[in-house]
Amino acid sequence: MPPLLRKGMRVIVQGITGRQGRTHARLMLDYGTEIVAGVTPGKGGQEVEGVPVFDSVEEAVGEVGTVDASVIFVPAPFAYDAVMEALEAGIGLLVVITEHIPVHDAAKFVEYARLKGATIVGPNTPGAIAPGEGVKLGIMPGDVFAPGGVGIVSRSGTLTYEIALSLKRRGMGTPLTVGIGGDPVTGLSFTDVLEMFREDEETEAVVLVGEIGGRAEEDAAEYVMRIGYPKPVVAYVAGRTAPPGRRMGHAGAIISGGMGTYDSKLRALNGAGIPVAKTPFEIPDLLAGLLRR
Amino acid sequence: MRLLEHEVKAMLAEAGIPVPRGRVARTPEEAREVASELGVPVAVKAQVPVGKRGKAGGIKLASTPEEAEEAARAILSMEVWGHRPESVLVEEAVRVGAEHYLGTILDRSARRMVLMTTPYGGMDVEESAALHPEAMARVEVNPLVGLAQFQVRKLAWNVSRDPEVAKQLARVISAFWDLVERYDLLMAEINPLAVAEDGRILALDARAEVDDNSLFRHPQFSKRAHSANPRERMAEEAGVTYVELDGDVGTMANGAGLAMATMDLVAEAGGRPANFCDVGGGASAKAVESAMRVITSNPNVKVVLVNALCGITSGEDVARGIAEAVANLGLGPESLVVRLEGFRAEEGAEILREAGIEVYKDPMEAVREAVRRASV
Numbered sequence: 001m002p003p004l005l006r007k008g009m010r011v012i013v014q015g016i017t018g019r020q021g022r023t024h025a026r027l028m029l030d031y032g033t034e035i036v037a038g039v040t041p042g043k044g045g046q047e048v049e050g051v052p053v054f055d056s057v058e059e060a061v062g063e064v065g066t067v068d069a070s071v072i073f074v075p076a077p078f079a080y081d082a083v084m085e086a087l088e089a090g091i092g093l094l095v096v097i098t099e100h101i102p103v104h105d106a107a108k109f110v111e112y113a114r115l116k117g118a119t120i121v122g123p124n125t126p127g128a129i130a131p132g133e134g135v136k137l138g139i140m141p142g143d144v145f146a147p148g149g150v151g152i153v154s155r156s157g158t159l160t161y162e163i164a165l166s167l168k169r170r171g172m173g174t175p176l177t178v179g180i181g182g183d184p185v186t187g188l189s190f191t192d193v194l195e196m197f198r199e200d201e202e203t204e205a206v207v208l209v210g211e212i213g214g215r216a217e218e219d220a221a222e223y224v225m226r227i228g229y230p231k232p233v234v235a236y237v238a239g240r241t242a243p244p245g246r247r248m249g250h251a252g253a254i255i256s257g258g259m260g261t262y263d264s265k266l267r268a269l270n271g272a273g274i275p276v277a278k279t280p281f282e283i284p285d286l287l288a289g290l291l292r293r
Numbered sequence: 294m295r296l297l298e299h300e301v302k303a304m305l306a307e308a309g310i311p312v313p314r315g316r317v318a319r320t321p322e323e324a325r326e327v328a329s330e331l332g333v334p335v336a337v338k339a340q341v342p343v344g345k346r347g348k349a350g351g352i353k354l355a356s357t358p359e360e361a362e363e364a365a366r367a368i369l370s371m372e373v374w375g376h377r378p379e380s381v382l383v384e385e386a387v388r389v390g391a392e393h394y395l396g397t398i399l400d401r402s403a404r405r406m407v408l409m410t411t412p413y414g415g416m417d418v419e420e421s422a423a424l425h426p427e428a429m430a431r432v433e434v435n436p437l438v439g440l441a442q443f444q445v446r447k448l449a450w451n452v453s454r455d456p457e458v459a460k461q462l463a464r465v466i467s468a469f470w471d472l473v474e475r476y477d478l479l480m481a482e483i484n485p486l487a488v489a490e491d492g493r494i495l496a497l498d499a500r501a502e503v504d505d506n507s508l509f510r511h512p513q514f515s516k517r518a519h520s521a522n523p524r525e526r527m528a529e530e531a532g533v534t535y536v537e538l539d540g541d542v543g544t545m546a547n548g549a550g551l552a553m554a555t556m557d558l559v560a561e562a563g564g565r566p567a568n569f570c571d572v573g574g575g576a577s578a579k580a581v582e583s584a585m586r587v588i589t590s591n592p593n594v595k596v597v598l599v600n601a602l603c604g605i606t607s608g609e610d611v612a613r614g615i616a617e618a619v620a621n622l623g624l625g626p627e628s629l630v631v632r633l634e635g636f637r638a639e640e641g642a643e644i645l646r647e648a649g650i651e652v653y654k655d656p657m658e659a660v661r662e663a664v665r666r667a668s669v
Contacts, residue, residue, distance in 0.1 A: 248571075
């Protein structure tokens with residue numbers, strides 16, 4: 001298992017008293033995630049799903065001791081502050097679920113995380129999950145993911161669940177699945193996550209789930225080719241029929257000025273020897289073929 | 294959100310960047326008045342949130358106030374790249390000595406904004422950038438540090454080695470960057486950044502895009518429906534993400550990635566998707582109904598394919614939303630193909646079957662059925 005998530009890691013939830021925060025704190029606890037505290041400014045002293053709530057991250061850390069990660073559900077206008085607060089408190093892994101965070105805010109906290117040596121998953125991510133460890137930091141439905149050897153890295157949510165489910169039905173599973181997020185600026189790139197899977201003993205192959213917009217897929221293809229990636233990688237890219245100049249739901253999914261097209265991604269991935277599935281449901285077959293060899 | 298030229302110029306002027314004298318006119322008569330006030334010749338420019346207006350006939354020169362009126366009348370009744378201008382900008386026509394370029398855009402891989410200048414600005418800046426790639430200066434701005442003076446100098450000197458001009462340019466570049474930060478701009482461009490014959494530096498044309506997600510702190514840019522398509526405006530108002538295409542298979546899915554994949558599957562099966570529609574990962578009953586209303590109001594749509602993979606949301610809730618929408622909109626059950634899978638999908642399928650709607654577990658089967666129904 002790549003060391004991003006591990007059993008017993010101590011997690012806080014920022015924005016735990018909101019509807020989403022509360023629901024998913026429950027679901028994460030049920031999955032096995034060890035949530036040691038929640039934070040909502042002004043709501044300190046309460047309990048949510050048996051988890052003590054504090055007014056600040058600093059207070060939470062002071063009270064409960066070591067914190068390894070924070071899952072952030074704070075609404076977009078306040079998310080920048082919440083992320084900076086967690087970074088300042090020295091938390092090394094932040095999963096930013098929040099959607100609609102302004103790009104300039106994200107660019108700032110991603111840069112600050114880089115300086116602090118911290119990892120940011122998201123923003124606008126379903127999170128990360130390690131079924132074998134019983135750890136989920138995010139909002140994905142736990143039961144579509146089975147433990148196994150196929151690392152998954154994705155820019156989307158439900159599409160990832162779709163692929164995880166089709167793997168599960170074929171008896172395959174994942175050591176770690178990471179949603180890097182659907183926004184134009186994210187903490188982790190495809191390349192960063194491919195690097196996590198590179199030397200990991202459990203990971204036998206990697207599925208990359210991309211979409212139109214930006215050049216994260218092209219960057220990943222370049223990286224796979226440059227270092228001679230030691231494991232099979234297969235990809236699916238959504239948005240082949242998307243018109244240029246239009247945002248397809250995700251803030252990052254837009255073909256602009258001829259950049260970020262499906263064809264460009266297909267060419268780059270194929271050029272790096274990465275087969276690109278025509279439908280998400282072909283992925284298990286592609287993997288089975290590659291792993292048999 | 295793309296701003297209109299006159300809005301961007303108001304920003305530039307506020308920051309102390311010189312722009313030509315001018316005013317917005319909403320009628321041809323008003324355009325004539327503005328032209329008389331400014332003195333001719335003037336340029337009459339369509340206010341639409343797209344570039345290359347000149348090539349579409351959206352910019353006209355007028356040498357008398359009457360000509361300005363005529364130009365405005367023509368522009369206000371035309372479409373410029375699919376947009377109908379609601380106003381024109383009437384501006385003094387400036388005699389230009391040289392045309393340069395200043396722009397900024399997000400470099401997603403670097404996770405930073407980049408600023409660029411080239412001395413070869415003007416209408417065909419893309420071609421000239423391809424022709425003279427070495428003439429483009431580019432700096433990445435560290436979001437925590439901001440734009441540094443040495444970077445400003447690099448950008449300015451790239452345009453002119455004349456110390457007086459470079460000094461003026463440096464002021465423009467710094468002021469321009471301040472606007473990018475202050476107004477959460479994701480893209481901004483002054484092109485041409487002109488040196489007039491009298492030596493003044495002027496922003497002759499300008500474009501900018503404000504981050505939609507930052508509007509909570511910029512209430513002055515009230516969120517406007519900028520789509521020319523009535524169904525896209527309707528969706529925007531209902532809070533549903535909808536983009537129209539020209540096919541006949543309506544599509545709906547929960548989650549943006551799955552919604553894109555669903556369109557692609559329709560094409561893969563030989564059909565033509567009519568739209569992209571994401572009702573959100575949660576797929577609330579209300580969102581499903583709003584989406585259904587928008588999708589089915591497109592006269593080209595022959596059948597609607599719903600692709601719902603339920604994770605946390607219950608398939609029962611999604612099914613109820615679909616069934617209610619079908620009843621409220623008076624749709625025939627044959628106009629719908631539903632693929633429902635995941636959490637409590639069986640219970641959901643039961644609800645839909647009772648309403649006479651066919652439910653599939655296998656997404657490809659559902660896609661093929663939708664494409665088949667659209668083709669008969």
